[in-house]
Amino acid sequence: MPAKAVTLTVPELTFWERIYLVEVAKGLFRTMSHLLRNLLPTLKTDAYALFGKLPPAGERSIPTIYYPEEKRNYSNRFRGRHILKKRADDTLRCVACYMCQTACPADCIDIVAGEHPVLAYEKYPVKFEIDLLRCVMCGFCVDACPKDAIWMTRDYELSFFDRKSAVYGIPELTEKPGDTAEGGPGYGYRPYYGASPMRKAGEFQPSGLALMPFLDLRNKAINRMPAPAAPPAAPPAAKPAA
Amino acid sequence: MSTDAPVSTVSFAPVLERKFAGRARPEASGRGDVPTISVDPASLHDVALFLRDDPSTRFDLLLDVASIDRSKLPAEQLPRDGKRFQASYILYSTRRNEHLRVKAAVPEARPSLPSLVDVWPAANWFEREAWDLMGIDFENHPNQKRLLTHNGFVGHALRKDYEAGQRWLCTEEDILQTDLASKTETAEDAFETMTLNFGPSHPATHGTLRAVFRLDGETIVAAEGECGYLHRCFEKMSESHTYSQVIPYTDRLNYCSPMINGNGYARAVEQMLGVEIPPRARAVRVILSEFSRIMDHLVCIAANLVDIGALTNFWFLFQAREEIYGLLEACCGARLTSSYARIGGLSNDVPENFVEWSRRLLVEVKKQVDEVDRLVSRNGIAMKRLRGTGLVTKENAIAWGFTGPCLRASGVPYDLRKDKPYDGYETYDFDIPVMNDGDNYSRYYVRMEEMRQSARIIEQGLSRLPSGPVNSDDYRVVLPPKEMVYNEMEGLIYHFKLVFEGIQVPAGEIYSSTEGANGELGYSIVSDGSGRPYRIKVRPPCFPLFAAFEKMVVGGMVSDAVATLGLLNIIAGELDR
């Protein structure tokens, strides 16, 4: 047997352990000590509850979270309900590029694009629906967005009485002041800005290795941005040579 | 992404050539792949015996049978022999620490291979699965029936011409009939024994497993296991998604330790691509994998102790687990389905207080584990329930394809983290706990010790967590950082290509394995050079364990079967996929 393995042996029971009665008492003592340790703070909680209050966090030793009065503090990466971000002039940042729809493994996003009256914005979503009962909250739509337009919040309170009401359209998804207000869910998962440190130090060179296959395809790729007038049978872009 | 010319790495090629001239040939295997031989179906059985018994081979552990339908491969990769199906047997030699893939191709007209159940008993369920999903017929198979899908199913779902959304009605009689249940009615011992249906909706089966026992009094004289109640078509789904989109699916394989699945999958694809991930990402993957392993063992032990009647420990252990969830959620944004690994790194850097938090957590977890250790490990009742039940000898464990804690509890110190180190495991100092009894108590005790060893690994990883990026900067694989996407045309193009077309994985094949919480978690991936996997076959650690369950419980009591099932730690998500 190689030296890496450590062979364990079954612990031998002592005489006192075998006659069992002492062990029963010891085990009961152990669980009772847990009970007593929890009991006093619980009584205190109950006393507070009589007056309709929650005890301050420091005065509790039991881990129970008193939902819905009290909510667990999830991290600011939590993947909850989506929001659509807005520009400074209150229009949606989304340009209906279908990236999130393509990246979604659950196929739960449905977008219809329209031409935006403001020329600079070009396109906007006429319809942007997320079926929250299909969504698996993987965050791939946030990763895929090239316009910083879709984020997630920490809002996890999503239960519905029917399937129709779980389909969120633009009105429900648009960011509201309440999302980040005091007591609101706050932002959750958002695009990752992890810039490559090499790039920060000025060392990053768009390496020929990575870039070459694309250079000649660049124009083609840009021209093939999805647009309503795109020819239906556009040839797929050539694969980059490995 | 350098390209190495594929070479054959089969060590026993001369012996093979001498014995089976022309009928079994070594094949070139790609980068990171296991050595491969290709065998003529007619001599597959002989070659299998040779591989198992010859001193130069000694492949005693059958890990997986992966099948593939090659009919939709691009023209230049279509098989020259014109045979549509191919079965790949993944073997491992516990004595020589070597993997091997054995390929055998069969034509569409007569997709038939000799069954290898008499060579490796583990092949039984793997071959049934291949028959069920791919329609490869195994001659002389003792029990070739549908395994994952139901009896009302028509067609073979993983064939490329099968529509992914085609469902079939399953009625009650389609699932209720098993051989065991029907035999009692006719056999002369109808008055002596009774049939007991156990599951699929039974608290001790954890939801989705089913077993039918024939009982004499309370002793089990025959048993039959059935799975497939959670067959969610992971493999078919992955064929219609890009390589990145498969990551959320992998989380739901073993949902007690989703991090390990994602890391294993990402590593497999990285090996195909030849992408190196930064040291920080590697260390974080190791640390979080070990936390997941602890979590998995916590759930296994907690749930099993509930099954044998010790409810208190459930609350102690779940408290520890809930604390770990807090850390995982802070890293990846979800409590359970992490989707944290990305091909080429991680989705995000760890939070700033990661090291202190993890250290605090380790203290907390150890405290709860020790508490349970004091309550259970030397407890007379637990010993009587667990010792000597669910016995598996060393030879049987290998023959039935056990891996992971269950194999180590039978005395075989096989652990991929030591035997085939990956992600820098060779630089960590830890032990592999092994026990020789092979009973339920060993499986419990080995897991307890493994949690402590995992804690050791985490401590070492935390003390030397390197700084730096967590993602490779090859933007054909990893999404470019957002400021690049928003501001620069190159960044946007990379981003665009990655989202719409996926990562372009070079054509080839790989078997990449990771030490999952339950054993060897293997991914056999076949790429046709496009952005979507052509075929992914998962080697689920639970699958052979549950296949052996029906043999292990015979001769024991029903209540021991419950304890055995709990300590094999069958996770339906990865059992059925």
Place this chain on the structure above:
Amino acid sequence: MSDSKSARLPVAGQVVPPLGPGMPSTAGADFLTTKLDWLVQWAHSNSLWPIPFGTACCAIEFMSVVSSHYDLSRFGAEVVRFSPRQADLMIVAGTITDKQAPVLRKIYDQMMEPKWVISMGVCACTGGFYRAYHVVQGIDEIVPVDVYVAGCPPTPENLMLGIIQLQKKIQSGELARHREAKTLVPIRVGEDPRISIPAYSTGVMAPHRPGPPGFPEIPERAEDPVATGGPEKRR
């Protein structure tokens, strides 16, 4: 067994049909029955005994809900029963496959009235991202669902919210009507010719996604009823 109609008791909160014009008022009797209904509904809503039909990841989160951090007993619902005869709230936690569907239906039928169903997690609600050959696309194909809890898996708080919402609905007396209106899709038992094959089994599903990677073509999508019919019609 599958005929749950005959086993159904009069459900609290049912609206008494008006007696018609010119008939004497029943205001006095209403008062008594309303108070009794309120009491029964109050008792129902605060003593939900759940049967967890846990199959997958969501079942693990359900374990969290009953363990000490979230403690379901604060809502009177901690008595987790594994026997359908003793439970009145079925929490379907996890993916339901076609193979599992008859089992789910059978257990639902074995539960006593009044009974409620919470569908926990997107797999149970709609099939989630498993648009596949072996996955039920929403358990409302098989059993009526009262509350859908989104998330994959939902956080424990979210499930608790679902339970709180269900309690409110039970107290308002609304749920009985909701269930009456729901058509139940039967599962065929034996060779009984009277029960038709449920719609869910026909395998009619929208194609999952186009095969070769490429760019979406907008004119085609707009004409395609499957794509524009909203997620409800996609199935």
